[in-house]
Amino acid sequence: MKSLYWFTQDLRLTDNPAFSQVIEASDEIHCIVIQHQADENKMGACKRAFLQQSIDSLSQTLAQQGITLQHLPLATMGNTHSPAVAMAQAINQYCQLHDIDALHVSAQAGSYERDALGAVKVVVTEHFNQTLWAEHELPFALNELPPTFSKARKFWEQSDRPMNLLHSDALKQSHDATLRALASMAEPVPNAQFSGGEQAGLEHLASYFQGGSASFYKQTRNALDGWTQSTKFSPWLALGCISPRQVMVALRQYENEKGANDSTYWIFFELLWREYFFWYARRHRDKLFVKNGLNGEPAYQAKDDPIALKRWQQGQTDFPLVNACMKQLNQTGYMSNRGRQLVASCLVNELQLDWRLGAEYFEQQLIDYDVASNWGNWQYLGGVGADPRGLRRFDQDKQQRQYDPYGEFIKRWQGYVN
Numbered sequence: 001m002k003s004l005y006w007f008t009q010d011l012r013l014t015d016n017p018a019f020s021q022v023i024e025a026s027d028e029i030h031c032i033v034i035q036h037q038a039d040e041n042k043m044g045a046c047k048r049a050f051l052q053q054s055i056d057s058l059s060q061t062l063a064q065q066g067i068t069l070q071h072l073p074l075a076t077m078g079n080t081h082s083p084a085v086a087m088a089q090a091i092n093q094y095c096q097l098h099d100i101d102a103l104h105v106s107a108q109a110g111s112y113e114r115d116a117l118g119a120v121k122v123v124v125t126e127h128f129n130q131t132l133w134a135e136h137e138l139p140f141a142l143n144e145l146p147p148t149f150s151k152a153r154k155f156w157e158q159s160d161r162p163m164n165l166l167h168s169d170a171l172k173q174s175h176d177a178t179l180r181a182l183a184s185m186a187e188p189v190p191n192a193q194f195s196g197g198e199q200a201g202l203e204h205l206a207s208y209f210q211g212g213s214a215s216f217y218k219q220t221r222n223a224l225d226g227w228t229q230s231t232k233f234s235p236w237l238a239l240g241c242i243s244p245r246q247v248m249v250a251l252r253q254y255e256n257e258k259g260a261n262d263s264t265y266w267i268f269f270e271l272l273w274r275e276y277f278f279w280y281a282r283r284h285r286d287k288l289f290v291k292n293g294l295n296g297e298p299a300y301q302a303k304d305d306p307i308a309l310k311r312w313q314q315g316q317t318d319f320p321l322v323n324a325c326m327k328q329l330n331q332t333g334y335m336s337n338r339g340r341q342l343v344a345s346c347l348v349n350e351l352q353l354d355w356r357l358g359a360e361y362f363e364q365q366l367i368d369y370d371v372a373s374n375w376g377n378w379q380y381l382g383g384v385g386a387d388p389r390g391l392r393r394f395d396q397d398k399q400q401r402q403y404d405p406y407g408e409f410i411k412r413w414q415g416y417v418n
């Protein structure tokens with residue numbers, strides 16, 4: 001059996017039971033990443049660098065096992081070819097050239113990738129290795145995904161699976177490997193910056209839980225700035241340099257050693273949001289990207305105002321806090337969750353632009369860009385997603401008084417426009 005493993009949002013070997021199983025079951029394994037030239041040209045520099053570091057790191061780890069990671073470039077193929085068609089063609093050509101029997105890939109949330117998989121001519125197996133649960137383990141059928149996060153969360157909280165990360169032999173091995181990897185980083189240096197790759201992700205995971213920040217997470221998570229105020233796991237999770245199960249292993253270990261409280265629970269709670277949006281994207285497919293979302297009608301009349309959009313992107317609006325957040329995003333590729341909510345609310349409610357323009361800009365800039373979390377959160381704030389309350393407007397002045405009372409964040413990121 002000749003297998004092709006397509007690495008996507010699972011750029012790691014620890015806790016990747018799917019990859020281990022494919023190696024065992026195959027006489028020959030080929031590994032690829034697909035790099036989409038047109039997308040990369042549009043990417044912000046921070047995002048491009050983080051992605052490249054993560055791919056390079058995977059490439060080196062595979063090389064230690066004697067496996068070469070092949071890069072399949074995806075050239076823009078003109079208007080007649082959608083990215084899905086181009087991806088499928090690239091994979092089919094590779095399979096034909098190398099006599100491949102089967103393709104293995106992490107289960108995809110994006111519709112281009114899913115359409116591409118539908119057009120691949122060899123047997124395709126999708127593996128659920130970027131979520132806490134596989135589809136057959138969900139406490140509801142996917143087409144009965146609860147319409148709101150709160151309802152889904154209740155099902156999940158009653159399930160024992162996140163508490164029991166050891167429900168199969170493959171997971172037991174992965175669990176032990178994660179604990180060994182974390183223990184081997186006995187005193188990782190907390191370097192307070194994002195550097196891509198599995199090793200850097202595991203180091204950050206170990207470092208975060210070696211400090212005491214997890215015990216105060218609920219009180220600090222809304223801060224606009226500060227390395228330990230929230231976990232900063234998102235960039236590594238988005239590319240799969242670490243997995244949510246590994247976060248749970250480290251979190252449970254922390255709780256056993258230092259005690260569980262509301263804050264440690266809240267880290268799990270936030271991972272459930274990530275989980276929810278993944279299944280939401282799988283369930284609703286193309287509806288994730290349409291203006292009216294799930295509602296069938298717009299929550300507001302969007303204006304066509306390219307100048308306002310440009311000013312929002314560059315941090316040149318009438319709202320200093322929004323400007324500071326956007327400048328932080330442009331310079332670092334990261335923005336706090338509170339910041340994301342504020343700038344999204346500004347784009348939707350104050351500037352009345354199409355929420356998808358905001359989602360597209362985030363897609364280009366965020367180092368933690370994740371199709372499901374990004375478009376799901378934007379749709380939610382655009383009033384056409386998984387929120388029964390419709391549009392939510394944040395009072396920008398009030399938020400500034402609450403989250404930046406002394407104007408320090410605005411000053412640091414130069415939010416005042418002359």
Ligand SMILES: Cc1cc2nc3c(=O)[nH]c(=O)nc-3n(C[C@H](O)[C@H](O)[C@H](O)COP(=O)(O)OP(=O)(O)OC[C@H]3O[C@@H](n4cnc5c(N)ncnc54)[C@H](O)[C@@H]3O)c2cc1C
Binds near residue numbers: 270335366
């Ligand atoms: C408009 C908008 C766009 C967003 N786009 C993305 C995106 O592209 N990629 C992304 O990973 N997150 C996105 N988020 C969610 C959230 O802002 C980030 O996950 C979080 O700020 C990352 O920082 P952290 O790792 O320190 O998070 P923490 O607060 O430490 O949370 C721990 C983990 O839980 C998950 N998480 C937390 N909040 C959310 C949420 N609201 N939705 C989904 N998962 C969550 C993340 O994986 C995160 O790493 C978006 C939120 C908004 C409002």
